[in-house]
Amino acid sequence: MRANLEVLALVLGFIGLVGTIAVTAMPMWRVSAFIGANLIVMEELWEGLWMDCYRQANIRMQCKVYDSVLILPLELQAARGLMCVSIVLVVISLFFTGCGTKKSNCCDDNRKGKNITLALAGGFYLLSSLTTLIPVSWVGHTVISNFYNPTVLESQKRELGMALFIGWATSGILLITAVILLFSYSKRSSKEEESYTDAHLMAARDVQKEDIVYLGRTPSSFHKHQEYV
Template sequence: MRAKLEVLALVLGFIGLFGTIAITAMPMWRVTAFIGANIIVMEELWEGLWMNCYRQADIKMQCKAYDSLLILPPELQAARALTCVSIVLVVIALCIAGCGTKKSKCCDDNIRSKNITLALGGCLYLLSFLTTLIPVSWVGHTVISNFYNPAVVDSQKRELGEALFIGWATSGILLITGIILLLSFCKRRSEEEEPYADAYLMGSRDIKKEGSVQLERTPSSFHRHQEYV
């Protein structure tokens, strides 16, 4: 059963990797679709981490990469860096967790090394969960705050894009993966300590037997006097 959970964690890890790559590449972080003041012009704008896409009326959508990183708002600048870090963390976590599974032939069947490797993979998954959740939630909070801010003009207001929803789902998958691996590590650790506990108890019993003093019962003087009589 535990081996199946570890395989499930690896599958979820691959899904989390695809999810982080998708949200990093998708231009749909902030989306707007509004009708202009003349009620004729229909505009649609997608803003992502690397480019923005714009379509007006029935014209084919055109995408353009940002000319400079400095023109992005702070939340998108941070999101670009954190999502790239998240991809790297998930890749490393996948490799490490794969070496720590029971069915893996790495570490030359050294149980202790496999346990440490599995725990390290779980911690990296939890760290990638944070690096994915923080930028997605930050951008989502900014979009919602600006949408309900009366000081922001309607043409500057944005809506939540599909990349944000995929990012929240991906962060949840990464969290579940890390928890599964750490629970598997805890169960392995408890099983690893059981033989040592049994050996310690048996050794303590032997020490008590060796150190015990056998006292011989000697008859008292009163008993000898009774026998003499």
Template sequence: MATNWYVKVEILALVLGVVSLVGTIAITALPTWKVSAFIGANLIVMEELQEGLWMTCYRHANFRMQCKAYDSLLILPGELQAGRGLMCLSIALVIFAIIVMTCGLKETSCCRDSIKKKNIVLAIGGSLYLVSCLTTLIPVCWVSHSIISDFYNPTMGDGQRRELGSAIYIGWATSLLLLITGVILLIRCSKRTTQEEEYYYEDDLPEGRDVQEKRSISLARITSSVQEYV
């Protein structure tokens, strides 16, 4: 029963990892990091501006929104430039973490000969999730701080102020999922006890168990024969 529960925990971690990957890709691609703030004189202006890592989107009144990629990297503020690199790194880390953790799961054939190796692989996967959590959280919080600082800057006009877009909130949620996944995997490593290792080999190596039993029986017969001879 305990082993089945551990397997379910590993599957949960795998599902959370895949969801985190989808979230990481989404916030990297979405242009809704910064959105227009409809305050003051900007309330009556029927214009909406969205800024992302790769493009800006503009809509006037009820017309269709038009998006355009940035003409140059140099026109981007520092937080968006850093966000590009860190978010691409996050995607790579999450993909690698999913591959590594899959090799460390109990039901996979990788490293079946040693549960200690599986523990090491699973711990590496959990650590990668924690690192990807940081590389996702840093740009999201950096851009959020920039938006809030500019919003309360008295020298900024109403048309220049921005609000937190949906990508920021998705980024926070994704960072939380990455953190939870990493913690689950690291706790899972610490819970693999010697008893589970014995159960592990009983389930996955029945032939080896039969050989050991046969050797024990043969040894008992030899001992009995020696005693009778004496």
């Protein structure tokens, strides 16, 4: 059962890696909002972490990389760094998960080393879930706040893009993966403690039996005196 959970964690971790890379690369973090009296549905604007894309009627999508990071709002600047950190954390987590599984040859037969590796993988998955959730939620909060802010011009208002929804789903997958690995680690630790306790009790019983046998074979001084007489 635990081996199946570890395989499931590997699969979910790989899905989380694909999700974090897709969210980081997608330009659909903020999309144009079709509101107001002067509605122009034939134009569409996408804004991402690295570029913005513009499409007009009967014209292909044209994307342009940002000339400077400083022109981006604060939430998108922070999202760039956090999403890159999230990708690195997921890669490290996948490596540790592969080494911590029972069927892997990593750490040989060192159970304690594998348990520590599995716990580290769960911790890194938990951190990657947070580093994905924070920028996605921050950008989503800013988009919603500006959308309902009457002081913001209608042409500058945006809606939630597809990348944000994928980011929330990816963060949930990473969180589930972390819970699975930490659960497996707790089960392994409890099993090791039980085996250690059983071994300690068996050793204590063996010592007691040896003492009893030794005392039983030792003749008393009174018995020796009777034989002498």
